[in-house]
Structure formats: C-alpha cells, structure tokens
Amino acid sequence: MLWSCLHFPDLSLQLLLRASPADQALVVHGGGNRPQILSCNPSARSTGIAAGMSLSAAIALCPDLQARPRDAGAEHRALGRIAGWAGQFTPVVSIDAPDAVLLEIEGSLALFGGLPAMQLRLSQDLAELGYAAAIATAPTPGAARLLARAGISRAVTKSAQLPDVLHDLPLTLLAQPEDTLRALALMGVRSVGACLDLPREGVARRFGQGLLDELDRALGRLPDPRTPYCPPAHYRARLPLPAPVHETGPLLFAAQRLIVELSGHLRARGSGLTRLKLILQHEERAPTIVQIGFSSPTRDPQRIARLLRERLARVELPERVEAIQFDSEETRPLASRNLSLFPEEMLPDEERSSIVDHLRARLGEDAVHGIACRDDHRPEQAWRACEPGAAQPAATRARRPLWLLDPPRRLRERDDSPQLEGPLVLHGGPERIEGGWWDGGDVARDYFVASDAQGRQLWIYRERQGQRGWYLQGVFG
C-alpha cells in the first residue's frame, strides 16, 4: 500500500481564491459578534493583516478589504468534489476531514509513469483546479497525513523509514484533543519521536490509548482502514466569486475551474456529459440559467469550455453574478478510446459532433441540421430536417432538383404560360403527383422541367385544382 495525502492549507481561503484571478485583499473570518480573521491572502497580509486579528481592525488597515465568513459546509463539499475528481487516479479515495484527501496509489503507479511523474501530475492538475496542496506519500495513510500537514511534500516508500521520517514532526499535527497536546507540550514532549521514547504504559494511562493508537497506525504497527469515498452520480458544484462580476471573462475563469473538476469526475466514473446546466446566481434577481447540450457524450475540458464560451457570449446578464453553479444534468457511459494506427483515416464520433455543437452554441440550436428522405410522393413532404448523421436514403429515384423552394413561389402567367423574368421553356413532363388526402395536405399537380433565359433549370408545377396557377418549387443546382 502506498498512500498519497493531498492537504489543503487554508481551504476556506483557497475556495474563494480559486474563483478569481484578481489579486485583491481577501480575508476569511469566523463570523459571530466579534468576527476574527481566520486566514488572509498575501495581498491582505502585506497591509499588515494577520490571522487572529479582529475584522474591524483589519478593515481599518485596508478599507477595500473583501471579507467572507467561513463556510464549513462548503469546505466539506469541496473536499468531496476533490475526492470525486481524484477518482480518475485511483479507485481508493478517502476524505480526511477537515482539509485533506487520501489516495491509495500503489496500483496506479505503472499507468501514470512512476511515483515522481504521478506526484508531478497530481500537483499540476490540482493547480489547474485552482488549489495549492502539499502532497506527501507514505506507506500508511497516517504517516502521509502527518507529512502533508507538516507541509513536507515528500515520498517515503518503505515502512522501515517511517520512524526516522516522523521523528521530528511536531505533535500538534496529531488529531488529538487540545488538552492532551497542551499537557504533552508542558511536559516538554513536542515531537513524535519524543513521544515514542516515553514508556508506553505511562502514556496510555495518562492520555488514553487513542494517542498511542494514532502513532502506531502512522508507523504501520496497527491496521488503519479508511472509508472509501463514493462520488455521487451527478456532479453539482457551486463556486462563489470573491467579488461579484458583470463580464464574461472572469466568469469563464471560474467556470474553467469547475470544468476541469467535472472532467475528472466524469473520467473517474467512465461517463461523458450530454447536458450541462450552468446557473449564474445574482445578488437579488432570479438566477440566469444556461443549458448546454452535447450531441455526443464528452468529458473533454476543452470542448466543454469552447461551448460554454460561445453560449456565455450570447447571454445577457441582468445583474452582477456572485456565484456560479454547475449541474451535470445528463451523463452517459463513455469508454476510453483506442488510439488509431492511422490517425488520418479515423475521426472519432466525439470530434465529429464537437463541430456541430460548436456551431449550434453560436448560431442557435436549429441552425445546424442534417437532411433525410421520407417516403412520400409530395415533394415538400419527401424530406425532413434531422439530427446530423441520422439521415436515411430515399426509397425512390425520380428526377428531383437539388434545391427546393419552400414554400413554392407563385409564377406570373402570360397567355397561359409561366413567366420568370421572361418566358420559361418547358422540357420534360408532366409528372403528375397527387396525394395527401389522408392527412389534409392534399395536392394535385403536374410537374415540368423548365429553363429560363439565363439557362437555369427549374422545376415548376401547375395546380390541377383551384386557380390552376403555376409555381416554382425547385432549382436543378
């Protein structure tokens, strides 16, 4: 077993920072009557603000400070989403509350090219998500957790090294009650090594078995089972923006974070997205909802981002946006793809539908369609618009024009013969087409091929009922 621990220091602050590229002074406070600063970003720190300060003092130091209360629920949900995203690296992911995620990676090392490559990949992908994490790897989850919490991004692969590696780590990293840690500190016991050197019976008697058990688990002397995290089938995420925005640029930046997360989530589940709902929450008005459909399942972050950009460009925002929310409305299984021996010859379905989606996002849903034949004698009924790629061939092969005018254009007449910028010369015909009494679209027409003065070949008909008028219905392009 080899465990990697991703520890997110100042998670509450990171959740806000990841949503915006702007570098403005930002603090997270504890709320309540006299809110205290819990954490602050570097630009707030540069004005003299520090953790533990009261919020009013901080605002006195920096008047345009953005302050947000801590939201423990949001932190927990964010950890869940990170765990869901991490499911693409290993099937065994566990949440280590309040601010870490554990991954069992031994079985995945071969796929990701070894431990150093995998750690690099993890930290790069986390940066894309907008998180800064300390990543430590150790044979036990407890040791990985202690190393990551100490901020030591280190990989230890052998259990025998653990006592040495953990020896100098401070005891405050342990998940023990405050009282225990304070009492130990008063005794002059500050590091893991010093605690292990104490007689075990005495420690157990004074501080309970829990302290010894935690150390034993970290050293691999006791089993340390972890509850695997099971991500929900639907991805749903809300990302509050540190400052409300009205432009699409910052919205796209924030959405990009969620797209990467969503894509990892989908990859972990082996599924692809077919419909995505983006909810833009405003300060007062009802949220703006943007629906994005994909004609084939996808989890390609670039493709999702491209469609989103096109759609957002068309959306009119009634008010500033203070949070964005993603909802994977519909997903379908999507297997990984084999690489083709001849890349030129094969075009995967996904790329083929990607262009259709892109055009639709900009021009509208109805602007892109395929054409299919229908088994009907009436020319205007013998075709229909369909989803691209879903066409079916014709049953009959009569001579038909490549272009159709719908509705047909009424032609002027002179001496009972049709005119279109001059007299038309009839070539072939008539081909009589009658039918449609069964659905109310009754037609009775005689069709002719005609050519006009410019040499165009036209398909015209004369009605056999009513006014007996001439109509132009097709052009032989």
Place this chain on the structure above:
Amino acid sequence: MSALDHVLQHPAVWRGSQYAKVTVESVPTGFAELDGLLPGGGWPRAALTELLIAQSGIGELRLLAPALARMSRQEKWLALVAPPYLPYAPAFDALGIDLSRLIVVESRSDAQTLWAAERCLRSGACSAVIAWPGAVAERALRRLQSAAEQGKSLGVLFSPLRCAAQPSPAPLRIQLACGRSRLTLHILKRRGGGWAAPLTLDVGFGQPLTATQTDITQENITQRNITVQRISAAPARSRRIRQGIA
C-alpha cells in the same frame, strides 16, 4: 516536326497553354476533361476553390457532385454553409451522396456565414465545406484559405461574378456560365499558372429523364407526346395546355 518537339522539350521553353506540374493532394472531379486541366488532377484538397457564378441553379452543384459523393465515403462531414435554397434530400441521395454525412448550416448574416465556414474548415472534421457567403473581402478569404490548409479540408466558395476582378488568395478560381444544359468553365486562376481554353461540360442535367431532355419544338412534338404518355398518362386536358405553350 520532330525538330520542333525537340526544342519544345527543352526545360527552358514554356508555352502559354501549359501549366507547371504541381503535386497537390486533390479529389478527382469526376469529369476527365476538367481533371486534365487542374493541377493535381482534381479539386485541390486543403485549399480554397472559388467558383464564380451569376446565379444559383446553373448546374454548379452537379459539377461538385461526383467529388462530394466520393468524399461522403469518409467519416467526415460535408458541410453546406448558408445555401441559397433548401438542399433537397432525395436529389442529393440520387447523386450518390451519403446523406448521413451532410450537414446544413444556416446563418442569418454574412459574418455568421464566414465564421461558420472558417470553423468548419479549421475543425478538421469536414472533408468538404461549401459556402455561399456572397461577396467576401480579400482578408476574409485569406483566413478561409489558411483554415482550409489547417483543417485539410476542401473549401468551395460560391462568389458572385463581380468578384472576378478582385484579387483572391484561393489557389483555384473558376468562372461558371451556362448555355443550353451545358456548363462552361473558365479557369481564372490555378496553381502552376497558364491559360486554359474555356471548357464545356455536360454535368448531367437530364439524368433519369434523359428521354425528355429535349426542347419542345414543333420538330419533336411527336416524340414528346410519346414520352409524356409513358411517364404519367396525363389526361388530354393537360396535354392541351402544353401544346398551347409550345
């Protein structure tokens, strides 16, 4: 004669009717006479082709049809961007074009047409993109040409005749005119240069109804009547109408 041939084979001698042999990846047009005139022996792939027409409906799509039918065997789209009328599915099917490869993109403005055409060309997901953008500025044409190169896609633009005098980066430009069910092609520009005599092609206007592909004149009126009866056994009334026209 043989002495003249000898001189003409000298590499430094170039005749006005010749064009330099260039190797460009191309799609056969399906018309041997036209293939002979085009460098690479067909429509140039990964490049823009400009077809200049006075108006739609003179057989310009039939000129492309054999190449389109061939390209619809690939797993890529054939995109029709902003066509002037509705593409009629049964006719496209009859020309051997696989309808499941065809996409129609409608646009509301010239800018949208150009954007969609460029997207389709650049995506690499379209084997051919046929667009009707109206008159296009040279800069936009240059973008389309580079998109076609990047996406390795055959781009065909239908432009109005008045654009013939304007410079264009498209490596192939052909002016189309029609005369009595035949299409006359005048190559304005091709890779390798050289002037080519106008070419007249029968693009198969009278496909299944070839028998009736004759002008209605007094000379062949008997033949016409026979055809008429064979096709639809129309009643006497409509025959009278036609004779009135003739």
